[in-house]
Amino acid sequence: MASFPPRVNEKEIVRSRTIGELLAPAAPFDKKCGRENWTVAFAPDGSYFAWSQGHRTVKLVPWSQCLKNFLLHGTKNVANSNSLRLSRQNSDGQKNNPCEHTIDCGDIVWSLAFGSSVPEKQSRCVNIEWHRFRFGQDQLLLATGLSNGRIKIWDVYTGKLLLNLVDHTEVIRDLTFAPDGSLILVSASRDKTLRVWDLKDDGNMMKILRGHQNWVYSCAFSPDSSMLCSVGASKAVFLWNMDKYTMIRKLEGHHHDVVACDFSPDGALLATASYDTRVYIWDPHSGGILMEFGHLFPPPTPIFAGGANDRWVRSVSFSHDGLHIASLADDKMVRFWRIDEDCPVQVAPLSNGLCCAFSTDGSVLAAGTHDGSVYFWATPRQVASLQHLCRMSIRRVMPTQEVQKLPIPSKVLEFLLYRI
Amino acid sequence: MDGEEETYGGCEEHALTSGTMKVMLSGPGQLAENETNEVNFREIPSHMLLKVCMYFTYKVCYTKSSMEIPQFPTTPKITLKLLMPGNFLDC
Numbered sequence: 001m002a003s004f005p006p007r008v009n010e011k012e013i014v015r016s017r018t019i020g021e022l023l024a025p026a027a028p029f030d031k032k033c034g035r036e037n038w039t040v041a042f043a044p045d046g047s048y049f050a051w052s053q054g055h056r057t058v059k060l061v062p063w064s065q066c067l068k069n070f071l072l073h074g075t076k077n078v079a080n081s082n083s084l085r086l087s088r089q090n091s092d093g094q095k096n097n098p099c100e101h102t103i104d105c106g107d108i109v110w111s112l113a114f115g116s117s118v119p120e121k122q123s124r125c126v127n128i129e130w131h132r133f134r135f136g137q138d139q140l141l142l143a144t145g146l147s148n149g150r151i152k153i154w155d156v157y158t159g160k161l162l163l164n165l166v167d168h169t170e171v172i173r174d175l176t177f178a179p180d181g182s183l184i185l186v187s188a189s190r191d192k193t194l195r196v197w198d199l200k201d202d203g204n205m206m207k208i209l210r211g212h213q214n215w216v217y218s219c220a221f222s223p224d225s226s227m228l229c230s231v232g233a234s235k236a237v238f239l240w241n242m243d244k245y246t247m248i249r250k251l252e253g254h255h256h257d258v259v260a261c262d263f264s265p266d267g268a269l270l271a272t273a274s275y276d277t278r279v280y281i282w283d284p285h286s287g288g289i290l291m292e293f294g295h296l297f298p299p300p301t302p303i304f305a306g307g308a309n310d311r312w313v314r315s316v317s318f319s320h321d322g323l324h325i326a327s328l329a330d331d332k333m334v335r336f337w338r339i340d341e342d343c344p345v346q347v348a349p350l351s352n353g354l355c356c357a358f359s360t361d362g363s364v365l366a367a368g369t370h371d372g373s374v375y376f377w378a379t380p381r382q383v384a385s386l387q388h389l390c391r392m393s394i395r396r397v398m399p400t401q402e403v404q405k406l407p408i409p410s411k412v413l414e415f416l417l418y419r420i
Numbered sequence: 421m422d423g424e425e426e427t428y429g430g431c432e433e434h435a436l437t438s439g440t441m442k443v444m445l446s447g448p449g450q451l452a453e454n455e456t457n458e459v460n461f462r463e464i465p466s467h468m469l470l471k472v473c474m475y476f477t478y479k480v481c482y483t484k485s486s487m488e489i490p491q492f493p494t495t496p497k498i499t500l501k502l503l504m505p506g507n508f509l510d511c
Contacts, residue, residue: 390499390506
């Protein structure tokens, strides 16, 4: 079974440049649990990188220092080794003096997310009211989702535990913060629900989103925080209105469990990855499929796609230029795609990859593996066309329905709707 | 040049960013543009053309270097109008 379409010569596809690796330390004798790295994350302001190393620990490293170490010491880097000289560890870590932290979460970590009280660039700004739980200025939090259904919230600068959220009854498979700085956290769990928590209000649980018939695997906010996408077992892809907490629609098309989702930076596209060997790009406002990225050729029949086909796609992530996506599949490859081409532009080898995330500036892709290590590659770098820059700027503020009413030529309209 | 008789100077390399201008400047035949190295765009307003020239500079600069590419400064108001010249000039 081929990994690329027959017209493509696999040897001609460019290999991505490796930037570095963070290898998990050898397992201590007294720890028995797994070494799975189910998640990696970058802080919204690019200051930190976090990954679950397995053995119930999460490691937080200041990202710029980590990059510098890769350049100085070559690509291999063992975490916790003496050659990684970071700033002196003290519990009074400040924003301007970032420290490395190793956090023991007390249970197997399945998900991670950074939350900031500073709204992400070009996100919808809300009037933030501070309630009982007063944070300091520019709070940066790390939420960790555990195997027993608890969510622990840590302060990134000091490494201290701030909140313990208890309500889910099963594994917390994914966590995501709203990008508008409101510190609203959504958790997706194997108990078939998603819960919405307000971290400014002492971690008060505001809402339960019910609708999934089976495990929920992943969730993602749209960049303007108005929509949430949740994906799960039994082919489920749901879109929720996050002002009223109602379901907008179900997106149908996948043939197997859907395990990852991500919005484009302008909110006009939604990428979903599934065990049916495909990544689909949807228009979230109209519900239609715009592009399909296959990882198995010839494409599997629905029965084969719906079962064990050895080519499950585990993760998908949109880059910050809105033009590229990265996908991880079980055929030991990371693929970088352009959204307007159906064949990858770059590939990189990776065994047992489970999750991937682009760095905040979009220049690096981090991928975590089954044994707790993380690998980094340089992403395809390109100056976007003026038309694409205009398209992103317009689509950030205009959904599909409004775009369709614009008095412009049809060719330009199709371009704005990402249909060409 | 545009409908308001403003002229924007730029080097030829910048102009070649636009597919349309590339064709205009390199096509065979006795085009006036070939001789004077000027291209007229009477339909495109001057502030749009200025923005397009700024884009050419941005593109050439960051394509050559390996620095991090910053965001190109635009506002939603201007980008809707910029779509047409961008589409016409194929850049």
